[in-house]
Amino acid sequence: MLKKLLKYDLKNIYKFLIIFYSLAIFFAVLTRIFLSIEDSFIMNIIGQICSGVTISMMINILVNNLLRLWVRFKENLYKDESYLTHTLPIEKSTLYASKVLTSLISLFISVCIIGLTLFIAYYSKENLETLKNLILPVVNIYNTSVLKIVLIFLFIFFIEFVNTLQAGFTGIILGHKMNNAKTGYSVLFGFVTYMVIQIFGLLVIFIVSLFNKDLMNLFVTNEIINLEMLKVIIYLSIAIYFVTFVAGYIINLNLLKKGVDVD
Amino acid sequence: MDLVKCINVNKSFGNKQILKNVNLTIPRGKIIGLLGKNGTGKTTLIKLINDLLTISSGEILINGEKIGINSKKIISYLPERTYLDKSMTIDQVIEYFQDFYDNFDTKKARKLLKDLSLDTTLKLAKMSKGMQEKVQLVLVMSRKADLYILDEPLGGVDPATRDYILDTILTNFNDGASVIISTHLIADIERILDEVIFIDNGQIILQSDTDLLRTKENSSIDDIFRRMFKC
Numbered sequence: 001m002l003k004k005l006l007k008y009d010l011k012n013i014y015k016f017l018i019i020f021y022s023l024a025i026f027f028a029v030l031t032r033i034f035l036s037i038e039d040s041f042i043m044n045i046i047g048q049i050c051s052g053v054t055i056s057m058m059i060n061i062l063v064n065n066l067l068r069l070w071v072r073f074k075e076n077l078y079k080d081e082s083y084l085t086h087t088l089p090i091e092k093s094t095l096y097a098s099k100v101l102t103s104l105i106s107l108f109i110s111v112c113i114i115g116l117t118l119f120i121a122y123y124s125k126e127n128l129e130t131l132k133n134l135i136l137p138v139v140n141i142y143n144t145s146v147l148k149i150v151l152i153f154l155f156i157f158f159i160e161f162v163n164t165l166q167a168g169f170t171g172i173i174l175g176h177k178m179n180n181a182k183t184g185y186s187v188l189f190g191f192v193t194y195m196v197i198q199i200f201g202l203l204v205i206f207i208v209s210l211f212n213k214d215l216m217n218l219f220v221t222n223e224i225i226n227l228e229m230l231k232v233i234i235y236l237s238i239a240i241y242f243v244t245f246v247a248g249y250i251i252n253l254n255l256l257k258k259g260v261d262v263d
Numbered sequence: 264m265d266l267v268k269c270i271n272v273n274k275s276f277g278n279k280q281i282l283k284n285v286n287l288t289i290p291r292g293k294i295i296g297l298l299g300k301n302g303t304g305k306t307t308l309i310k311l312i313n314d315l316l317t318i319s320s321g322e323i324l325i326n327g328e329k330i331g332i333n334s335k336k337i338i339s340y341l342p343e344r345t346y347l348d349k350s351m352t353i354d355q356v357i358e359y360f361q362d363f364y365d366n367f368d369t370k371k372a373r374k375l376l377k378d379l380s381l382d383t384t385l386k387l388a389k390m391s392k393g394m395q396e397k398v399q400l401v402l403v404m405s406r407k408a409d410l411y412i413l414d415e416p417l418g419g420v421d422p423a424t425r426d427y428i429l430d431t432i433l434t435n436f437n438d439g440a441s442v443i444i445s446t447h448l449i450a451d452i453e454r455i456l457d458e459v460i461f462i463d464n465g466q467i468i469l470q471s472d473t474d475l476l477r478t479k480e481n482s483s484i485d486d487i488f489r490r491m492f493k494c
Contacts, residue, residue, distance in 0.1 A: 004362045015350065083346035087313050088363045089335040179277045259317030261276075262310070 001090050005098035009076075013068055013106050020064055021113045024057035028121035054121050058114045062161070065110045069103050070168045074186070078176045082262045092256045100249065103165050111158050141231055152234060159241040166248040167193040173255045182263070193248075201240045208236060264327050266291050266410055266441055267312060272321035274307055274465075281307045283465045285321070289410070289441055294455055296473075296484075297445040299462035300492050305445040306343060308462070309414050313340050326409070336365070339408035343415040345395045349388040353381060353398060360402050372405035375431065393424060400428060404435040411442040417451055425451055449485045459484055461491060 031054050034047030076085050077095070085095065132139075132146050139149050171190020178185045209215035214226045215233075267289035274282040282304050289295060299305050310316040312323055314330045325334035347356055353376060360367045376383060379397055387395050400416065413432065417425050425448075433455060436442050444452055459476065461469040468491070469476075473484055480487050 001363070008359065012348070012350075080344055080346050081348060083313075083315065083340075083342040083344065086315050087335055087338070087340050089332045090363070091332060260315070261317060262315045 002094050002098055002101075005090065005094065006101055009072070009098050009102040010105065012072060013065075013102060016068060017061070017065060017106065017110070020057060020061050021110075024054060024061055024113060024117045025120060027054040027057055028117040030054075031121040051121065054117060058117055061110050061114060065106055066161070066165055066168070069099075069106065069165055070172065072102075073099055073169055074172050074176075077256075077260065078172070078182075078262055082260070086260060086262065093253055096249075096253050096256055099169070100166070104162060107158060107161055107165065111154055111161075115154065138230060141228055156234065156237055156241070159238065159245065163197055163241050163244055163248065164194060166245060166252065167191075167197060169252055170248060170255075173252055176261065176263075177255075197244045197248075200244060201237070204240050205233065205236055208232070265289060265324075266326065268324040268327075269308075269312075270322045270324070272308075272311065272323060273319045274304075274311060274316060275319045281465050282311070285465075285467055287460065287467055287470065289443065290458075291409070291441055292439050293457040294442045294444065295458045295460060296449070296452060296456040297443055297460050297462060298447065298449055298484075298488055300447060303463050304465040305462055306414055307465075309340075309412055309443070309445055312412065313338065337409040339403045339406040339411045341399060341403040341411070341413045341416060343418060345387075345392065345399065347387055347395070347399065349395075350386060352386050353383040356387070356398070356402065357383070360405070364406055366407040367402075368405045368407060371435070372401055375401040375405065375435070393420060396420070397424075397427070400431055404431055407437045409437070409440050411436055411440060412445075413442065414445045416444065417446055417448045429455060449488050450483075453484045456484070461488070463492065 027050050031047055031050040034043050034050055037043040037047070075081050076099075131150075135146060135149050139146055142149060168190045170193040171188070172186045174189040174193075175182050175184070175186025205215070206219060209219060212229075212232070214229050217223055217226070218229070218233075265288040267287070269285050269287040272282055272285040272287075273280065285304075285308060287308075297305050297308070307316065311318055312325070312330070314335065323330055326337065328334060351359070357369060357372055360372070361369050373383070376398070379394075379401070381390075381394070381398070387398065390398070400413075403411065403413070411432070416428050416432070420428065429452065432442065432444070444456075446452060453473070456473045459469070459471060459473055460467060476487065477483065482490075
């Protein structure tokens with residue numbers, strides 16, 4: 001059943017996302033073409049405009065992805081379509097798993113498409129060198145390659161987004177337990193959940209810093225922290241986001257299992 | 264074993280109590296009218312049976328089991344609103360029902376839709392609300408269910424469509440199954456009902472065999488309803 005649900009959820013979300021993916025790649029190609037034409041002021045201007053559109057398309061992919069997943073969740077579980085969703089012979093856990101898997105898959109693909117768009121629009125030996133020089137200190141402390149570091153940052157960005165998304169799901173579930181102003185409460189509870197995740201993250205880093213003087217500098221001084229500490233923060237961030245994701249998943253699932261009150 | 268058993272069911276929204284100590288049994292093989300004025304708790308009761316609302320207190324048993332996957336497998340529910348994804352075509356909706364309901368009869372659904380002369384490649388969004396409701400009715404009645412729950416199937420439709428709806432219900436429900444029809448348009452459905460349940464102010468005030476009630480009161484169900492619910 002999960003497979004079937006996933007099929008319909010992915011179909012629904014990709015009906016629109018595929019358009020934005022295509023547009024982002026299309027403008028990335030145009031950016032590359034126009035910016036590669038040298039000695040032409042007009043072509044350069046057009047290239048810059050295309051570059052701006054490409055960047056806005058990339059932002060649009062993420063925002064749109066996030067909003068569509070929230071809207072789909074709400075429509076499917078609490079609005080008109082919920083009359084079908086909740087009467088399907090399916091466990092609530094399967095329903096929720098499908099929503100979360102759809103989110104993970106679509107956000108992962110969106111991040112990949114953004115990476116591809118960046119590559120198409122801006123890849124050149126010079127740009128790669130600039131990027132390498134920028135993150136070389138981090139590469140050195142990890143004793144790894146530039147590519148791996150980029151992937152680690154993209155991964156953190158991805159799990160941060162996944163947590164934001166799940167905070168939204170928590171907000172929607174809690175908001176719809178209210179009798180009035182459900183949308184308003186959904187936004188409020190979603191924001192509060194997001195803030196709780198961030199405060200929890202800070203708290204964990206603070207607790208760890210009690211045993212690590214260099215890390216404590218992050219809280220008590222304005223000095224640039226030791227780059228070695230960046231390694232600790234990255235590992236901690238991954239662990240914190242993983243824990244909050246699992247905790248959020250369990251909380252949301254239990255809230256859903258207690259039943260829903262559809263509009 | 265009764266098909267549906269409601270034991271002391273209460274439902275409140277905040278301080279407002281919608282259902283009060285509802286005790287009810289639905290037998291097998293009957294067409295039952297759930298009758299009451301607007302806002303008396305008919306839809307709330309139906310939504311509770313379909314797991315669309317949580318019970319404040321009490322218990323609902325379907326085939327002796329609590330509401331869950333097994334009850335959803337045997338209940339075919341038509342809500343009072345259009346609930347299908349309007350961006351889907353009729354073919355896609357049929358595929359959806361086929362995917363999720365083991366007891367969905369695709370051939371029957373296609374035949375009934377053909378009778379409506381509907382283009383199955385058409386998106387629901389391109390169809391009128393009335394037509395969307397007919398498609399929903401066809402899908403719901405194409406399941407070989409033990410219990411069909413139809414919430415206000417006659418609401419806001421013209422007399423010709425009412426006849427079509429009643430005809431579709433009568434000729435398509437599974438043998439031995441029960442049908443609960445919630446409505447306040449009693450005159451239209453009176454002839455097909457085996458039993459009636461009157462609900463008022465969140466309470467079941469009467470459950471009776473229709474023939475017995477007609478004989479006892481020496482009047483039609485519609486007249487009895489009008490008398491009992493006189494404003």
